[in-house]
Amino acid sequence: MTFSPQLEARFEKLLKSYPPGRQRSALVPMLLYAQDEVGSMTDELIDEVAQRVGVTPLQVNEVLSYYSMLHRKPMGKYHVQICTNISCLLNDGDKLWEHACKRLGIGNKEVTPDGQVSLEEVECMGACSWAPAIQVNYDFHHFITPEKLDQLLDSLTKKQ
Amino acid sequence: MLYNEPSPLETKVLSRRFGAPNSASIDTYLADQGYQAFRKAAGMKPEEIIEQVKISNLRGRGGAGFPTGMKWSFVPRTSPKPKYIVVNGDESEPGTCKDRVLIENDPHQLIEGVLIAGLAVDAHAGYVYIRGEYRYLIEVMEKAIGEAYAKGWLGKNIQGTGFDFDLYAHSGAGAYECGEESALLESLEGKRGIPRIRPPFPAVVGAFQCPTVLNNVETYCAVPAIIRDGGAAFAALGVPKAGGTKMTCLTGNINKPGVYELRLGFPVAQMIEEVGGGIPRGRRLKAMIPGGSSCPVLTAKECEGATMDYDSMSARKTMLGSGGVIVMDDQTCMVKALMRIIRFYAHESCGWCIPCREGTTWLRKILVRFHEGGGTRSDIDLIGDIGKNMLGRTFCPLGDAAAMPTISFVEKFREEFEDHLAGKPCPYEHADHGIEVLSLSR
Numbered sequence: 001m002t003f004s005p006q007l008e009a010r011f012e013k014l015l016k017s018y019p020p021g022r023q024r025s026a027l028v029p030m031l032l033y034a035q036d037e038v039g040s041m042t043d044e045l046i047d048e049v050a051q052r053v054g055v056t057p058l059q060v061n062e063v064l065s066y067y068s069m070l071h072r073k074p075m076g077k078y079h080v081q082i083c084t085n086i087s088c089l090l091n092d093g094d095k096l097w098e099h100a101c102k103r104l105g106i107g108n109k110e111v112t113p114d115g116q117v118s119l120e121e122v123e124c125m126g127a128c129s130w131a132p133a134i135q136v137n138y139d140f141h142h143f144i145t146p147e148k149l150d151q152l153l154d155s156l157t158k159k160q
Numbered sequence: 161m162l163y164n165e166p167s168p169l170e171t172k173v174l175s176r177r178f179g180a181p182n183s184a185s186i187d188t189y190l191a192d193q194g195y196q197a198f199r200k201a202a203g204m205k206p207e208e209i210i211e212q213v214k215i216s217n218l219r220g221r222g223g224a225g226f227p228t229g230m231k232w233s234f235v236p237r238t239s240p241k242p243k244y245i246v247v248n249g250d251e252s253e254p255g256t257c258k259d260r261v262l263i264e265n266d267p268h269q270l271i272e273g274v275l276i277a278g279l280a281v282d283a284h285a286g287y288v289y290i291r292g293e294y295r296y297l298i299e300v301m302e303k304a305i306g307e308a309y310a311k312g313w314l315g316k317n318i319q320g321t322g323f324d325f326d327l328y329a330h331s332g333a334g335a336y337e338c339g340e341e342s343a344l345l346e347s348l349e350g351k352r353g354i355p356r357i358r359p360p361f362p363a364v365v366g367a368f369q370c371p372t373v374l375n376n377v378e379t380y381c382a383v384p385a386i387i388r389d390g391g392a393a394f395a396a397l398g399v400p401k402a403g404g405t406k407m408t409c410l411t412g413n414i415n416k417p418g419v420y421e422l423r424l425g426f427p428v429a430q431m432i433e434e435v436g437g438g439i440p441r442g443r444r445l446k447a448m449i450p451g452g453s454s455c456p457v458l459t460a461k462e463c464e465g466a467t468m469d470y471d472s473m474s475a476r477k478t479m480l481g482s483g484g485v486i487v488m489d490d491q492t493c494m495v496k497a498l499m500r501i502i503r504f505y506a507h508e509s510c511g512w513c514i515p516c517r518e519g520t521t522w523l524r525k526i527l528v529r530f531h532e533g534g535g536t537r538s539d540i541d542l543i544g545d546i547g548k549n550m551l552g553r554t555f556c557p558l559g560d561a562a563a564m565p566t567i568s569f570v571e572k573f574r575e576e577f578e579d580h581l582a583g584k585p586c587p588y589e590h591a592d593h594g595i596e597v598l599s600l601s602r
């Protein structure tokens with residue numbers, strides 16, 4: 001499997017970051033970075049990463065199923081993650097979630113038919129003082145109202 | 161970047177460079193006494209460094225509040241094994257968003273704290289474990305690490321002191337449990353974040369089976385000031401048994417939410433009214449969780465006279481925790497609040513031990529049903545009982561983190577649970593919210 005030169009460089013750096021014989025330590029970050037490029041945890045990707053860090057594909061599977069950011073199914077080009085945890089809830093994060101589901105016509109971890117947008121109801125993302133908060137891929141958006149969410153979705157879907 | 165206006169009531173020690181142009185760059189740091197504490201520490205004996213940290217009364221800022229100097233003294237300095245410094249930047253306790261601003265605005269302060277810890281325990285390598293969602297902070301951290309190497313503040317023979325240190329940023333991939341110290345170490349070794357049995361504690365057997373200092377981001381960030389100005393000066397900022405300031409996250413129903421650096425012992429009423437600008441829409445305080453959603457809740461009455469420090473909170477049978485303050489106004493449905501908190505712990509339980517895995521799942525199921533109007537009177541005691549049966553009986557404290565809010569919500573707001581028995585969905589929904597939707601029942 002071939003990766004972009006940036007990802008290759010990152011892997012190389014990661015594999016050198018741990019004590020000798022401890023390449024397995026690179027596994028979790030490697031999976032996340034690889035998923036960002038490939039889109040999801042494909043069988044091919046699992047085999048490749050397993051081989052690079054010196055574990056079996058089964059061990060990789062065991063690890064990836066534990067971490068909530070790693071997924072076997074591809075998400076949309078814009079993965080919209082809405083926090084409904086307590087500090088966001090107190091600022092109507094649940095209403096925001098409901099609004100997003102209605103507007104996009106999809107539910108949790110689903111993707112719009114054109115593959116552009118996916119939704120996930122997530123746990124606290126560390127933006128509690130600027131609630132309700134969402135992340136689109138890795139970008140944080142604070143103090144989001146249903147109107148602001150609409151504008152954001154409009155601008156994302158127009159960009160294509 | 162700052163996400164909220166600072167407050168004049170803050171005591172800015174860790175956050176003093178926040179808001180300066182390019183506050184994250186090494187040049188800004190060096191221009192403002194940066195790395196001077198490391199220089200000073202390099203001329204001290206390791207025992208002297210640890211002694212200053214002990215004098216400072218610095219207690220761990222990750223939640224448990226363990227005295228940092230004592231923790232460092234447990235590391236067997238003379239062990240032939242390599243030693244490691246691990247930074248806990250997993251920050252996932254609901255209500256907490258302070259490590260994020262510390263790394264974003266002043267990563268070199270963290271690096272300097274780590275270096276001083278390295279000097280204290282004879283460690284020569286460290287890892288900054290950052291939750292996967294904070295991708296941009298990995299970039300901030302890697303840039304800062306790169307700058308530090310380029311200017312000779314990391315690497316071999318740092319500034320001619322003869323001390324070598326390598327530092328790496330390491331990304332998680334979404335798991336609250338990986339904030340628990342032993343689960344974090346498993347994750348750092350490329351495994352599922354399942355906690356380890358202790359003892360041995362990480363100070364003796366930690367990362368890669370070697371002695372390890374593991375502290376929260378904020379804890380390390382306090383160290384340069386302690387060494388620079390002396391432990392006693394830091395101690396004097398706080399209260400008798402806990403020194404310094406606490407990065408405090410005001411969240412929930414509050415007019416000026418934000419992260420503020422307040423001296424330990426800051427009065428709760430002043431924090432809510434003056435720093436936070438009071439409660440929106442003219443409402444009144446119903447309850448407050450002082451340090452992240454795992455801490456027992458306080459009623460408005462219990463908040464009277466309380467101060468933000470370990471002793472005042474433990475006198476009220478709760479904890480200062482991580483500094484994530486969750487303010488709830490008089491329109492908050494406490495059943496719904498508890499249900500959402502428990503949904504989180506059920507989602508995050510690693511599944512390793514039965515009381516936590518089954519306990520959080522039962523609680524979630526009962527509370528969701530209860531909030532939707534399907535509760536019975538006996539459920540109320542059952543909820544409290546499940547919590548009490550989990551408390552202290554789980555493999556790691558995640559079970560306690562779920563049990564403590566559960567027990568306190570039921571005890572202190574029992575009448576609200578009873579009000580849900582009429583068979584219809586939540587009677588407490590905000591009048592201005594319109595109809596209740598059942599999105600939370602997944």
Ligand SMILES: Cc1cc2nc3c(=O)[nH]c(=O)nc-3n(C[C@H](O)[C@H](O)[C@H](O)COP(=O)(O)O)c2cc1C
Nearest residue numbers: 220221222248250251252339340341375376379557
């Ligand atoms: C379930 C669970 C989650 C935790 N999450 C974090 C966290 O995100 N960040 C943190 O610093 N400590 C967290 N802790 C506390 C750590 O186990 C550990 O006590 C702390 O990092 C030690 O650093 P300190 O002494 O500087 O506080 C968590 C503990 C538990 C039980």
Ligand code: FES
Nearest residue numbers: 088124125127128
């Ligand atoms: S509760 Fe939503 S970001 Fe913390």
